[in-house]
Amino acid sequence: TDFKSDKQPTWCPGCGDFGTMNGMMKALAETGNDPDNTFVVAGIGCSGKIGTYMHSYALHGVHGRALPVGQGVKMSRPDIEVMVAGGDGDGYSIGAGHFVHAVRRNVDMTYVVMDNRIYGLTKGQASPTSRSDFETSTTPEGPKQPPVNPLALALASGASFIAQSFASDALRHQEIVQKAIEHDGFGFVNVFSPCVTFxxxxxxxxFRDSLVDLQEDEDHDPNDYEAAKEVILDGEKEYQGVMYQDENSVPYHEQHGVTENMSEIPDGAPEDAMDLVREFY
Ligand code: SF4
Structure with missing residues (x-):
């Protein structure tokens, strides 16, 4: 698609991030976006390289801080499509505080987390979503604490859109990301994106054997909050699909009347940042 840059990914062959990214690019194209109106913000980790591989505006940001950057971009340019991408370590550990507040703020953007349940870039330590008995070099007997449930965290934080997909189920993954892009508000998709190395x-x-598809197998209605709560808190099964969507979601910029491109300096304002600094000192 138009969104593929000419840079060759350095991900390990077979890494789930390939499928996750392909679905994201196709979903952006299918929803009528093009590289000129799209800004991708990435965190740190294997997944954080994604901005380099996508032909769009992009920023490879600070660890755990991709969401505040993405929200800032969207608030100053509500006319462009903003997608934030990162991993489970970036999003649910160092970035967990930002995640909670981005969710409740409901800025109209999409957040894709490539969840491989491990820190891949630093060679295989337990991550926030690792199983409690998952043996790694730093946790030889497992982390011995329950994994974070990112979907529950999102629901408890007042999310307006919660979904989960699987990098290898290409069409379904693309369709789910498309729904997140089309959602009026913060579209959150946790993507199972296997790390084949660690x-x-x-x-x-x-995932192929265990995933239950909410829309194809279960006839789940994402507008039903109680039903969403049930599948999100189900400790037995793993699901893909749209768990929850608030049909009445009003994105932050609409609630607060931010409708114009705010990135241009208004008449009468100092023309560069140094003028502002001089005014204060
Ligand atoms: Fe992907 Fe794991 Fe390799 Fe990182 S280490 S590129 S997550 S397979």
Whole structure:
């Protein structure tokens, strides 16, 4: 698609991030976006390289801080499409505080988390979504604490759109990301994106065998909050699909009347940042 840059990804062959990114690019194209109106903000981690591989405006930001940057871009330019991408370590550990507040703020953007349940870039330590008995070099007997449930965290924070997909189920993943893009508000998608090098538990085969599709297998209604709560808190099964969508969601910029391109300096304002600094000192 138009969104693929000419840079060759350095991800390990077979990494789930390839499928996650392909679906994101196709979803952006299908929803009528093009690289000129799209800004991708990425965190730190293997997944954080995604901005380099996408032909759009992009910023490879500070660890755990991609969401505040993305919200700032969207608030100053409500006319462009903003997509934030990162991993489970970036989003649910160092970035967890930002995640909670981005969710409740409901800025109209999409957040895709490539969840491989491990820190891949630093060679395989337990992440916030690792299983409690997942053995790694730093947790030889497992982290011995329950994994974060990012979907529950989002629901408790007042999310207006919560979904989960699987990098290898290409069409379904693309369709789910499309729904997140089209949602009026903060569209959150947790994507199972297997790390083939360091995680031999949460593999492609595991997800292929265990995932239950909410819309195809279960006839789940995402507008039903109680039903959403039930699947999100179900500790037994793993689901893909749109868990929850608030049909009456009003994005932050509409609630607060931010409708114009705010990135241009208004008449009468100092022309560069140094003028502002001089005014204060
Ligand atoms: Fe992907 Fe894991 Fe390789 Fe990182 S280490 S590129 S997450 S397979």
């Amino acid at each position: 995680n031999d538990v949460d593999t492609y085969d595991y």
